[in-house]
Amino acid sequence: MKRAEELELALEPRPRNLTLQRWLCGELRAAILAGRLPPGRRLPSTRDFARQQAISRGTVVAVYDQLIAEGYLSSTTGSGTTVAAALPIAVTARRTQAAQPAATGEAVNHARLSRQGRLLAGSPFLSREGMALGRPFSPNQPDLSAFPHALWQRLSNQHSRGLRPDDMGYGEPAGHLPLRQAIAEHLRYSQRISCHAGQVMILASAQQALDLCGRLLLDPGDTALVEDPGYPGAARLFALTGARVQGVPVDRLGLCTEALPATPDVKLAYVTAAHQSPLGGMLPLERRLALLAWAEASNGVIVEDDYDGEYRFDGAPLPAMKSLDRHDRVIYLGTFSKLLFPSLRLAYAVVPEWLADAFASAISLTTRHAPIFPQAVLASFIAEGHFARHLRQMRRLYGERAACFQHECRTQLDGLLTVLPIAIGLDATALLPQQADDRAVAAALGQWGIEARPISFYGMGQPAPPGLVMGFSACGEALIRRGVATMVPVLESFGGSASAPGNAG
Structure with missing residues (x-):
């Protein structure tokens, strides 16, 4: 076994927004919780640890004192500082849970939830709303630059x-x-x-x-x-x-x-x-x-x-x-x-x-x-x-972008999808061929930097046509043209083919 004075811990780099003391406290806590510093392990002296980390001894003394107060470490005269043999109950529980397989832990956690809690935890809604800004064609996004x-x-x-x-x-x-x-x-x-x-x-x-x-x-x-x-x-x-x-x-x-x-x-x-x-x-x-x-x-x-x-x-x-x-x-x-x-x-x-x-x-x-x-x-x-005044300006701007989106889709995507008339709102609804899997199409578009939400995401059981909801309002016309062009090979990979521009109606 290494002597404590020779023990050097592998620590993560310190983020700029953390003080030395907070960073070192966090790193030692994490090492104890993960078992890299087991109960009873002796730590280096404050002088040796300060030398190893190239920090002041006063910082190490403050960190050791803090972790002793929290129950992570113990110190006795003549024996130095060691990881506490009896960790706090909450810490022990976290270590036990962390040792379980992820799926089992998730099942146990859900079993503790109420009926409402299980409905909330199982909802995909918020994750689907967290779509990336700045990528065409994120739904429900106003143009924040305007x-x-x-x-x-x-x-x-x-x-x-x-x-x-x-x-x-x-x-x-x-x-x-x-x-x-x-x-x-x-x-x-x-x-x-x-x-x-x-x-x-x-x-x-x-x-x-x-x-x-x-x-x-x-x-x-x-x-x-x-x-x-x-x-x-x-x-x-x-x-x-x-x-x-x-x-x-x-x-x-x-x-x-x-x-x-x-x-x-x-x-x-x-x-x-x-x-x-x-x-x-x-x-x-x-x-x-x-x-x-x-x-x-x-x-x-x-x-x-x-x-x-x-x-x-x-x-x-x-x-x-x-x-x-x-x-x-x-x-x-x-x-x-x-x-x-x-x-x-x-x-x-x-x-x-x-x-x-x-x-x-x-x-x-x-x-x-x-x-x-x-x-x-x-x-x-x-x-x-x-x-x-802002609403009037945005109606005009979004109306122009809606027209541009419809034109580009008719020109470049004819035969691949059909955009329904856009008379209102921030988004367009585009229908795919009847046999298409709109979730697979949306996922494939996402790999190419195109955001689209499948119509099936909104369904509860009634028959619905396969299609995509795409936002045009936050996209300038140049971005709309590039985004639509990017969609062509992706949609063609699902079995369709775009009509020649001259044949687009």
């Missing part, structure tokens, strides 16, 4: 300079009143929604809104209806309540209202009326009226998720279905993640009068309220007209 950064910074500075102690406490659960007033005013003109600030709830995301809708409106055994194919985040959140989630078929126009069940246990229906996700249809008036009539007859509630309906390219945005609601059956959701930028983490829900107090109470219990400072900046951004 955002008025200097203007936003100026407004932020104004609010920072005017910050008072009274502004630094807790706020209203429903959100910053000036922002709620600004949103209500904007919706009156843009979506023809007649509402007041008391019905507007500010949240961190549309996901939070959906979560609270499920908790407030669904009991175990109830039924929630969702589009199929449709947004998977809604279905998974509703399932957490113990409700039965039932898919309703979708066609090129959106939710097939003739397929709505007339059973008393249906309490909620989720719909993306302005821009169906993922097939892209805009729900026509007759279906909107039919859905509202169904809700009234079944005593149900409609959750209308308008995630990017502000971006309509061939006219003003269509009035929201909430604007047709005469019986307080519709909860209208909107988000600033796609209208401004995702890290803002602000969204809103316009709820019926009868639900407002309960919704605010639920926010108070779960998150208390969304951060006040960005709400105040956003309220000024809207009230001063910058928001409406």
Whole structure:
């Protein structure tokens, strides 16, 4: 056995953001937890260890003292410093778990979870949302380079300079009143929604809104209806309540209202009326009226998720279905993640009068309220007209990119996929040949730096055409052309062949 003075540990290089003391503490802890320094192993003297690592003896003394205090090391006069024979219980448990095979550990961990916990842990939703920025054609991505950064910074500075102690406490659960007033005013003109600030709830995301809708409106055994194919985040959140989630078929126009069940246990229906996700249809008036009539007859509630309906390219945005609601059956959701930028983490829900107090109470219990400072900046951004101006500019920019994407796909990918008409939103839906495996195609495109989401990712069981959802909004025209060109050999490798450019229709 080597004498302690001759023991030299293989340590990882020190990151620049860590002090010597924190780095060395971490390295010794890791060596003990991994078993490279077993119980009873004697460590070098502080002088020898300092010499080996070319650091001051005072740093080593501080590290040894810290690890002795934490229970990793022990020290006795005349015997030097050794790894503790009896490690703390939590450390011993981690070492035992680390020794188990990964699959067994995962199974054990999941067995400890609740039913809701297993549903959350098994969800692929967040990992699929973490798609790479800067690669064509990531879905749901606004062009962050086109955002008025200097203007936003100026407004932020104004609010920072005017910050008072009274502004630094807790706020209203429903959100910053000036922002709620600004949103209500904007919706009156843009979506023809007649509402007041008391019905507007500010949240961190549309996901939070959906979560609270499920908790407030669904009991175990109830039924929630969702589009199929449709947004998977809604279905998974509703399932957490113990409700039965039932898919309703979708066609090129959106939710097939003739397929709505007339059973008393249906309490909620989720719909993306302005821009169906993922097939892209805009729900026509007759279906909107039919859905509202169904809700009234079944005593149900409609959750209308308008995630990017502000971006309509061939006219003003269509009035929201909430604007047709005469019986307080519709909860209208909107988000600033796609209208401004995702890290803002602000969204809103316009709820019926009868639900407002309960919704605010639920926010108070779960998150208390969304951060006040960005709400105040956003309220000024809207009230001063910058928001409406930004939306007009982005509609024009995204409309040009949508036209470019459609043209390049018709020219270069004719015979390989068919892009459905793009009238609204940040993404395009492209259909593949009927026999294609869209998940395999999406994975192959990813190997070539192309982001695309398979339509089958959105499915719950209803037949859906194979295809891809691709975002064009964050891509300049040169990147669109290069991205489409990159797709050609990948799609041809799945058995198709592109038509000659002159034959593209």
